[in-house]
Amino acid sequence: MTYWRFRQNAAVLLAVVFALAPLGAIAAPQSAPSPRKPAVIAPPRPYIAQITKDFEQLQDRVMRTGQVTGMAVAVVKDGKVLSQRGLGIADMTSLQPVTTQTAFRLASLSKAFAATLAGLLVDDGYLRWEDKVQDLVPVFELSNSREAPRVTVRDLLSHRVGIPHNSHDLLLERDEPYPMLVYKMRTLPMVCSVGDCYAYQNIAYSLIGDVTFSVTGDFFHHQVEKRIFHPLGMTGATYGRDALEANADYARPHVRRGRNWVAVRPKESYYRVPPAAGVNASISDMTNWMLAHLGHRPDVLSPELLTTLHTPLVSTPGERHGSPWKRMRLQAANYALGWRVYDYGGHTLVFHAGAVQGYRAMIGLLPDQDFGVVILWNCETSVPSGLMPTILDRVLGLTPQDWLQLDRFPTASGRTAAARKSK
Numbered sequence: 001m002t003y004w005r006f007r008q009n010a011a012v013l014l015a016v017v018f019a020l021a022p023l024g025a026i027a028a029p030q031s032a033p034s035p036r037k038p039a040v041i042a043p044p045r046p047y048i049a050q051i052t053k054d055f056e057q058l059q060d061r062v063m064r065t066g067q068v069t070g071m072a073v074a075v076v077k078d079g080k081v082l083s084q085r086g087l088g089i090a091d092m093t094s095l096q097p098v099t100t101q102t103a104f105r106l107a108s109l110s111k112a113f114a115a116t117l118a119g120l121l122v123d124d125g126y127l128r129w130e131d132k133v134q135d136l137v138p139v140f141e142l143s144n145s146r147e148a149p150r151v152t153v154r155d156l157l158s159h160r161v162g163i164p165h166n167s168h169d170l171l172l173e174r175d176e177p178y179p180m181l182v183y184k185m186r187t188l189p190m191v192c193s194v195g196d197c198y199a200y201q202n203i204a205y206s207l208i209g210d211v212t213f214s215v216t217g218d219f220f221h222h223q224v225e226k227r228i229f230h231p232l233g234m235t236g237a238t239y240g241r242d243a244l245e246a247n248a249d250y251a252r253p254h255v256r257r258g259r260n261w262v263a264v265r266p267k268e269s270y271y272r273v274p275p276a277a278g279v280n281a282s283i284s285d286m287t288n289w290m291l292a293h294l295g296h297r298p299d300v301l302s303p304e305l306l307t308t309l310h311t312p313l314v315s316t317p318g319e320r321h322g323s324p325w326k327r328m329r330l331q332a333a334n335y336a337l338g339w340r341v342y343d344y345g346g347h348t349l350v351f352h353a354g355a356v357q358g359y360r361a362m363i364g365l366l367p368d369q370d371f372g373v374v375i376l377w378n379c380e381t382s383v384p385s386g387l388m389p390t391i392l393d394r395v396l397g398l399t400p401q402d403w404l405q406l407d408r409f410p411t412a413s414g415r416t417a418a419a420r421k422s423k
Helices: 004-015 047-062 107-123 154-157 168-172 178-187 207-216 218-231 241-247 283-296 303-310 317-321 324-329 385-398 413-418
Strands: 070-077 082-091 253-256 261-262 277-281 330-335 340-344 348-358 360-365 371-377
Touching: 047 070, 047 082, 047 385, 070 283, 070 385, 107 154, 107 168, 107 207, 107 218, 107 277, 107 303, 107 348, 154 207, 154 413, 168 178, 168 207, 178 371, 207 218, 277 283, 283 303, 283 360, 317 324, 317 330, 324 330, 324 385, 330 371, 360 385
Parallel strands: none
Antiparallel strands: 070 082, 070 371, 253 261, 330 340, 340 348, 348 360, 360 371
């Protein structure tokens, strides 16, 4: 061992032993050269069990605000389930509680299932990422007849079709049939050449369902069930409103009426584009989904497929100007295949969020920490969204921030608060 290697190892040892001691209390050796500015030593990160306990207590505080009807949360680390909880009320009419088996609508978290299915079809030789969508779905046309034939499966699933963002979503919400919306895509202006820019889509994205039928002769949702839900043990996962309402344990969506939460029927509109927003799943199902995308089910999702799905394809700088935690933490934002990929404080965060009337959902994976968290809730509020960056900061040892600001809410009391105790 050289002298300098010895000095480096000794410095590391001193840093570990005296991390909590004042810097001035550590004397420099007599033979040291002229003093240099000491390195900043971060305090040791809290033990993961304590992080999980604190996170659960924070969830309880969120529920006590009275701003959330029901919520389900799961945390995984190193292939293990650290926490899996149902909190609050699935239906404010019946006061049925949320459990770990309660089905929630996932909204746009569904996009990762569609992209993952496409990857499995690629692996099995049914499809190639470079296949042209128009060759498989001839009804697909764009206003520029030279551009339409260039759209690949990879372009479709990374929102690089070249049309305006959220094209025809308003028509979908007015109950215009999906086939007609696909036909009307030929009337849309092109905002860029295919593959050159990002614009988030639901209608165009759902063409992957038509692609799936074209190459397999089977319905999209059957293929997801066969290749993803069943192998991963996602026994409560389904597609569509009928399947959701047939479940005896499902979270009703809630909207504000004055100061009260009112349960409503799930809207059908975005269920008409299953690849974009059609999945229902419990927190137990989503725990298995997280573990698979963190590499713990290579028998279903290979490491090579995960790398492909999580590799950024197009920059999405607008994501850095969203909520406070994005503005402060994100150093880069991109879209991959069905997933957003962020640089979160110097670490890769594989992420997606979703929202439809009465439902909200968030999922975040830190591959380099083998860590994941998913949060589902059944009312129109942004309050629980601060839970995600809070636990990410703790796991990564970043300077804590009050992303939730719960002190602005009075504590819920009485029957409602009692009903929101975790199950």
